[in-house]
Amino acid sequence: MVSKKLRIAICGGGIGGLSLAVMLDKFAKKEIQIDIYEAKDRFAEVGAGISVWKRTWYILELLGLEKALGEMAVKPPVEEFTPGFTFRRGDQLEEGHDFFRIVAPYGSITLHRADLLKVLTDSLPSHVGTHFSKRLLDYFQDDSGLVTMSFSDGTIAEADVLIGADGMKSVAREVMYKDLADEARRRDEEEARRLESFIQPTWMGIHAYRSLVDTEALLKIAPGHQTSTTPVVHFGKDKHVVAYPISKGRYINFVSLVSYPEQMGSKLEGNTMVEVSVSEMANHHVGWEPQVQQLISCVEKCSRWSVCQNRDLPHFVSGHVAVLGDAAHAMAPNLGAGAGQAIEDAHILGRLLADDSVTAENVHVALQIYETIRKPLATRVADYSRMCGDCYDFNYIPDCIREAGVACDSDEGLKLLSETVYGMWSHHWTGSPGEDWLEAEKMLNESRSESDPVLETVARL
Ligand SMILES: Cc1cc2nc3c(=O)[nH]c(=O)nc-3n(C[C@H](O)[C@H](O)[C@H](O)COP(=O)(O)OP(=O)(O)OC[C@H]3O[C@@H](n4cnc5c(N)ncnc54)[C@H](O)[C@@H]3O)c2cc1C
Incomplete structure (x- = not known):
C-alpha cells in the first residue's frame, strides 16, 4: 500500500x-x-571555495537565502553587470598580463563551501528527518x-x-x-x-590540486596581490590555475588543474581524492609567472582530486x-x-x-x-x-582562430579564445x-x- x-x-x-x-x-x-x-x-563540505552566478543566485534568492549568503560573500552581490573573472597568461617566467575580463550581472559570487552548506542546513525545517x-x-x-x-x-x-x-x-x-x-x-x-x-563515472584525465591560501600571509610577501580582490584564471599549456577570494577575503581559493588529454575517458582507479605534498603540485608550475609562484609559496596543505564525469x-x-x-x-x-x-x-x-x-x-x-x-x-x-578547460589549456582551437590563421596564444588568438570562452560562460546569466x-x-x-x-x-x- x-x-x-x-x-x-x-x-x-x-x-x-x-x-x-x-x-x-x-x-x-x-x-x-x-x-x-x-x-x-x-553534513560537511570540503574546505574550498565555490563560485555561483546569476541563475543560481535567482534560486538562492527564491529560497530567501540571499541575505545570509551575501554577508558571507567577499562583498554583497549587486544585479548590475560587474567585473568577474580576469583571464591571464600564467605559464611564463616574466610577469603575466591580463587579456580579458568577464563582465556579468552580479559578477562572480565567490563563497566558502562550508558557508553555503551552513546556510542550507540552517534553513532545514525541524520536520525534515535527517539520518x-x-x-x-x-x-x-x-x-x-x-x-x-x-x-x-x-x-x-x-x-x-x-x-x-x-x-x-x-x-x-x-x-x-x-x-x-x-x-x-x-x-x-x-x-x-x-x-x-x-x-x-569516467576520469577526464584531469587532476585538480585544491588548497586554501591565507590572504594575510600572501599580502605580506606580495602586497596588493591581484587574487586578494579579483578572481583570476591563469591560462597555460596543459594546465591552468584558478584563484579567487572567499570568506570576506580572509582566504584565497587556489586550484591548479593539470590535464593529461590522452587519458580522457579512462577508468577511474583508486581514490578520487588524496592528500599530496605541496611540492607535487608546485612541480607542475615550475617556470610560471611570479603571481602564481607567490600563491604557491603560501600553500600549506594540498589535496589532489581526480576530476570525473557522468557524461x-x-x-x-x-x-x-x-x-x-x-x-x-x-x-x-x-x-x-x-x-x-x-x-x-x-x-x-x-x-x-x-x-x-x-x-x-x-x-x-x-x-x-x-x-x-x-x-x-x-x-x-x-x-x-x-571545452572551456581545453581552451584554458590551449588544447582546443575554436573555428574562429582557425579561420583567422593565428596561434591560440598570440594576442589575436587570446582575444578570440576569450570571446569563445565568454560565450560558454554566458549560460550562467542567460x-x-x-x-x-x-x-x-x-x-x-x-x-x-x-x-x-x-x-x-x-x-x-
Ligand atoms: C575542483 C572543483 C571545483 C569546483 N568548483 C565549482 C564552482 O566554483 N561552482 C560550482 O557550481 N561547482 C563547482 N564544482 C562542482 C561542485 O562541487 C559539484 O558539482 C557539487 O558539489 C555537486 O553537489 P551534489 O550535492 O550533487 O554532490 P556532492 O557534493 O558530492 O554531495 C553528495 C553527498 O552524498 C553523500 N553520499 C555519497 N554517497 C552516498 C550514499 N551511497 N548514500 C548516502 N549518501 C551518500 C556524500 O557524503 C555527500 O554529502 C567544483 C568541483 C571541483 C572538483
Whole structure:
C-alpha cells in the first residue's frame, strides 16, 4: 500500500540534496514527509571555495537565502553587470598580463563551501528527518512504485520516491543503470552494454590540486596581490590555475588543474581524492609567472582530486527514482557550474514534487517532466565545462582562430579564445530558472487531464 502523504527519500546531503529539501519545504502545498539519508556522520563540505552566478543566485534568492549568503560573500552581490573573472597568461617566467575580463550581472559570487552548506542546513525545517551514517547500498522498486532502500548499517527504509543526490559515484545511479541494463538485456545485448557504461563515472584525465591560501600571509610577501580582490584564471599549456577570494577575503581559493588529454575517458582507479605534498603540485608550475609562484609559496596543505564525469546519461529517472546533481551530471569544474546545476535540478524537481496534484500514484509523471526540463541544459553545460578547460589549456582551437590563421596564444588568438570562452560562460546569466519552471508547470498542468496527449507521452517514457 502506498501512503497518502508523499514520502520522499533524499540520499545524499550535499549541496544538491540539501537544496532539494529546502525547496520542497518552501513550496509544499500539501503534507510531505522528507527524509535525508547521508553517508557521513554529519553534513560537511570540503574546505574550498565555490563560485555561483546569476541563475543560481535567482534560486538562492527564491529560497530567501540571499541575505545570509551575501554577508558571507567577499562583498554583497549587486544585479548590475560587474567585473568577474580576469583571464591571464600564467605559464611564463616574466610577469603575466591580463587579456580579458568577464563582465556579468552580479559578477562572480565567490563563497566558502562550508558557508553555503551552513546556510542550507540552517534553513532545514525541524520536520525534515535527517539520518546520518546511512550509506545507501541498494534499492528495490516494486510494481506499485514503492521503493525499499538498504543501508550500510544494516537498516532498511521505504519511500514513495527516492532522489539519489549521492554525488559523482552515486549508488542510486549504479542500481538504476544495472536494473535498466538487466531489463534491456532480455531484448538487446548491445543496448544493455551501452546502459552499463553509465554505471561508473569516467576520469577526464584531469587532476585538480585544491588548497586554501591565507590572504594575510600572501599580502605580506606580495602586497596588493591581484587574487586578494579579483578572481583570476591563469591560462597555460596543459594546465591552468584558478584563484579567487572567499570568506570576506580572509582566504584565497587556489586550484591548479593539470590535464593529461590522452587519458580522457579512462577508468577511474583508486581514490578520487588524496592528500599530496605541496611540492607535487608546485612541480607542475615550475617556470610560471611570479603571481602564481607567490600563491604557491603560501600553500600549506594540498589535496589532489581526480576530476570525473557522468557524461550524457540517457535517463535521470526510472520509475519512482531520480538522480540529481553530480549523480546525474558530474562535470569538469572549469565553468564553476556543477553545484549551480545541482541547485537548478533541486529547483525544478522540488517545485514539481511539492505541487498538490503530485501523489504517490502519479509521481513518475512529475519525475519525467523534471528530466525533460533539466537534462538538455545540464548536458550542454557539462559539454561547455569540458571545452572551456581545453581552451584554458590551449588544447582546443575554436573555428574562429582557425579561420583567422593565428596561434591560440598570440594576442589575436587570446582575444578570440576569450570571446569563445565568454560565450560558454554566458549560460550562467542567460534566461532564467523561473522560465524553466513555467515550462515545467505548464507540462504538469497539461498532464492533469487524462485525455491529454502530453500525459500519455510523458507517462509512456
Ligand atoms: C575542483 C572543483 C571545483 C569546483 N568548483 C565549482 C564552482 O566554483 N561552482 C560550482 O557550481 N561547482 C563547482 N564544482 C562542482 C561542485 O562541487 C559539484 O558539482 C557539487 O558539489 C555537486 O553537489 P551534489 O550535492 O550533487 O554532490 P556532492 O557534493 O558530492 O554531495 C553528495 C553527498 O552524498 C553523500 N553520499 C555519497 N554517497 C552516498 C550514499 N551511497 N548514500 C548516502 N549518501 C551518500 C556524500 O557524503 C555527500 O554529502 C567544483 C568541483 C571541483 C572538483
